[in-house]
Amino acid sequence: MNLIDILAYGFIQRALLAGTLIAVLCSVLGVFLVLRRMSLIGDGLAHVTFGSTAIALALKLYSASSLLVSLPVVLLSSLGILKLTEKARLNGDAAIGIVSSLGICLGITMASVGGGYNVDLLSYLFGNILSITPEEVWISAGLFCLVMTLLVLYYNELLAITFNEELARVSGVATNLINAVLVLLTALSVVLAMKLVGIMLISSLLILPAASALQLARSFRACVVLAAFQGGCSVVAGILTSFVTNLPASATVVLINLLFFSCAFLLRRLRNPSATA
Numbered sequence: 001m002n003l004i005d006i007l008a009y010g011f012i013q014r015a016l017l018a019g020t021l022i023a024v025l026c027s028v029l030g031v032f033l034v035l036r037r038m039s040l041i042g043d044g045l046a047h048v049t050f051g052s053t054a055i056a057l058a059l060k061l062y063s064a065s066s067l068l069v070s071l072p073v074v075l076l077s078s079l080g081i082l083k084l085t086e087k088a089r090l091n092g093d094a095a096i097g098i099v100s101s102l103g104i105c106l107g108i109t110m111a112s113v114g115g116g117y118n119v120d121l122l123s124y125l126f127g128n129i130l131s132i133t134p135e136e137v138w139i140s141a142g143l144f145c146l147v148m149t150l151l152v153l154y155y156n157e158l159l160a161i162t163f164n165e166e167l168a169r170v171s172g173v174a175t176n177l178i179n180a181v182l183v184l185l186t187a188l189s190v191v192l193a194m195k196l197v198g199i200m201l202i203s204s205l206l207i208l209p210a211a212s213a214l215q216l217a218r219s220f221r222a223c224v225v226l227a228a229f230q231g232g233c234s235v236v237a238g239i240l241t242s243f244v245t246n247l248p249a250s251a252t253v254v255l256i257n258l259l260f261f262s263c264a265f266l267l268r269r270l271r272n273p274s275a276t277a
Helices: 003-007 010-035 041-058 064-087 092-113 119-126 134-153 155-163 165-170 175-197 199-216 220-245 249-271
Strands: none
Touching: 003 010, 003 220, 010 041, 010 134, 010 155, 010 175, 010 199, 010 220, 010 249, 041 064, 041 092, 041 175, 041 199, 064 092, 064 175, 134 155, 134 175, 155 165, 155 175, 165 175, 175 199, 175 249, 199 220, 199 249, 220 249
16 A cells, blocks of 8 residues: 555545644744743643543543533643742642642542443544544644644743743743733644543653754754744654554554654764763
């Protein structure tokens, strides 16, 4: 079977379109999160997504309908992490851990109430991008446009708080608002990435493209572009490879991202042998 035959399948077309949009989104946001040492927020919100998905499935809501439950729960949880950091004198990792624990406990409880870990819940845990529906593609496209628009509008402010939040605050930047925008955008991306790589691997899609780009880029803009490019390429290559080899698409996408990171790291070492690991 050649490439043209593979691309003729509707489910492959939907997976490539939605997957590329989601990957680009996560990769761009990942640059801000990695530089701010907030990359684990993706993992914490993924656990909350597990809990919200378990609630949706217990209520017999499936596919696009489950997003109606996951989106508000994960958005509120992201703000909860931010407020715990600001008001409870906790470091970001501690706040993420608290909310993450709550999400996991809720998920386990609701999975038990709903009859255990059925096939639907497992597909959300480990990803199943090839089963994405046309409605989910439209939702992904709409949220992609929303998030990218907000990123463009608040780009300078996000850049300012990424490198020096205190300086940004005294310069007049509404840092509390911008922090809220960043965590809300991350929450949206985490929910969208649920079908692409699964709840268990969401953080890898936020971290790996950004980490690879940081090995090679010489400017912040170049880093964002490289991360987005890698994220999109990894999804396309991962989906096509998984279809041909009959491997899980989510794991294949992450493995390709790991390969890209290894190549970027080695290239950096070759370009600058004196650089530290």
